[in-house]
Amino acid sequence: MTAADTVRRKPRADSQRNRERLLEAAKAGFAETGPDVSLEEIARRAEVGIGTLYRHFPTRDALVEAVYRREVQALADGATRLLETLPPGEALHQWMRSFIDYVAAKKVIAPALGGMVGGPSQVFAASGVMIREAMTTLVERARAAGEIRADADPADLLHAVVGFAYAPTGPDWNASALRLVDILMDGLRVR
Amino acid sequence: MTAADTVRRKPRADSQRNRERLLEAAKAGFAETGPDVSLEEIARRAEVGIGTLYRHFPTRDALVEAVYRREVQALADGATRLLETLPPGEALHQWMRSFIDYVAAKKVIAPALGGMVGGPSQVFAASGVMIREAMTTLVERARAAGEIRADADPADLLHAVVGFAYAPTGPDWNASALRLVDILMDGLRVR
DNA sequence: TTGCTAAACGGAGGAACCCTCCGTATATAA
DNA sequence: TTATATACGGAGGGTTCCTCCGTTTAGCAA
Numbered sequence: 033m034t035a036a037d038t039v040r041r042k043p044r045a046d047s048q049r050n051r052e053r054l055l056e057a058a059k060a061g062f063a064e065t066g067p068d069v070s071l072e073e074i075a076r077r078a079e080v081g082i083g084t085l086y087r088h089f090p091t092r093d094a095l096v097e098a099v100y101r102r103e104v105q106a107l108a109d110g111a112t113r114l115l116e117t118l119p120p121g122e123a124l125h126q127w128m129r130s131f132i133d134y135v136a137a138k139k140v141i142a143p144a145l146g147g148m149v150g151g152p153s154q155v156f157a158a159s160g161v162m163i164r165e166a167m168t169t170l171v172e173r174a175r176a177a178g179e180i181r182a183d184a185d186p187a188d189l190l191h192a193v194v195g196f197a198y199a200p201t202g203p204d205w206n207a208s209a210l211r212l213v214d215i216l217m218d219g220l221r222v223r
Numbered sequence: 224m225t226a227a228d229t230v231r232r233k234p235r236a237d238s239q240r241n242r243e244r245l246l247e248a249a250k251a252g253f254a255e256t257g258p259d260v261s262l263e264e265i266a267r268r269a270e271v272g273i274g275t276l277y278r279h280f281p282t283r284d285a286l287v288e289a290v291y292r293r294e295v296q297a298l299a300d301g302a303t304r305l306l307e308t309l310p311p312g313e314a315l316h317q318w319m320r321s322f323i324d325y326v327a328a329k330k331v332i333a334p335a336l337g338g339m340v341g342g343p344s345q346v347f348a349a350s351g352v353m354i355r356e357a358m359t360t361l362v363e364r365a366r367a368a369g370e371i372r373a374d375a376d377p378a379d380l381l382h383a384v385v386g387f388a389y390a391p392t393g394p395d396w397n398a399s400a401l402r403l404v405d406i407l408m409d410g411l412r413v414r
Numbered sequence: 415t416t417g418c419t420a421a422a423c424g425g426a427g428g429a430a431c432c433c434t435c436c437g438t439a440t441a442t443a444a
Numbered sequence: 445t446t447a448t449a450t451a452c453g454g455a456g457g458g459t460t461c462c463t464c465c466g467t468t469t470a471g472c473a474a
Binding site for chain 4: 415420421423424425429431432433438439440442444
């Protein structure tokens with residue numbers, strides 16, 4: 033029997049349970065303490081040894097990625113929904129606004145977004161791809177419909193929206209970001 | 224002789240020298256290792272005890288602020304210079320572009336910018352004021368000249384530019400940010 | 415010059431955190 | 445029930461943070 037023949041056992045129940053507890057604890061920890069919660073704190077909350085945490089998520093980024101994968105998915109899905117019910121330009125506009133609202137609601141995601149725009153960090157690769165695809169589709173449709181400038185670049189717009197969301201600004205943060213999206217959209221529209 | 228009467232000695236020469244060395248070392252450290260250089264590393268580079276570092280700069284942010292105060296000053300000064308030679312709208316546009324270029328040249332400043340937009344962190348208050356004043360002047364002039372929308376808000380624009388600069392995006396970062404400034408400016412112009 | 419003293423120095427040390435390694439415990443399959 | 449692959453948990457070595465305090469030294473006056 034060679035190594036390739038090894039039969040996989042069913043994953044252990046305790047393993048899955050702990051993984052779940054860790055994700056839960058991490059989410060709570062990020063929300064309460066911010067993106068710099070100590071990993072030991074998370075393990076403590078989950079009532080799990082630190083070793084267990086590291087086995088499930090070998091790196092801090094892996095944990096963040098796991099916590100937010102579902103969230104990012106939801107955000108990306110919103111794009112197709114908007115495209116079905118609105119003219120493409122409006123869909124793009126609304127999606128960018130929803131992006132801001134989303135980040136406003138869960139500010140913790142912001143650092144994670146950092147790795148998403150295509151930077152050297154490949155950690156959030158999966159999430160990054162989802163978001164980029166959503167934005168690309170939106171932009172292409174709007175361009176095809178002649179609603180926005182032909183030279184509008186999805187990557188640029190993503191950069192912009194992430195930037196608005198990422199920059200830790202004042203109490204007026206949310207409203208300000210939305211206004212900026214509006215202005216940006218004005219700049220994008222074909223005159 | 225009451226406490227108020229105490230005569231201040233001339234500040235000690237070694238103190239001033241060490242302060243200088245620390246700033247030098249910090250600048251180099253930030254540039255090479257990034258914004259997370261260990262403070263002990265900086266002290267080591269400056270050939271100074273860790274205690275000395277903490278006496279001069281009680282917090283990491285205080286050190287960053289000190290390192291970049293001059294840089295921020297230069298950036299702010301650019302605004303008046305531009306206003307003297309260009310129409311206000313163009314001055315605003317160019318200043319925002321110069322902002323991006325500046326941050327591109329010294330990426331380390333970015334985290335420091337975070338605290339500048341008016342967030343809860345009061346650490347970069349001084350620098351923040353300088354930048355905010357520059358932006359406010361530029362926007363007011365451009366508005367008065369009727370070149371940009373009357374509802375353009377300096378704080379929003381600062382938020383935007385900082386966001387563009389702050390978001391850690393890919394290799395195309397610099398060019399992308401400049402394109403975004405251009406689009407934003409298009410959105411700002413009165414039609 | 416000399417001596418006094420406020421001011422500055424520097425590093426030991428406790429606390430928190432990161433991450434690895436490995437002995438112990440247990441869920442699954444036979 | 446037994447065997448063993450798999451998962452658990454935490455001790456421990458290394459790093460960084462920041463404080464505290466005994467030692468050194470630069471400025472000042474006599």
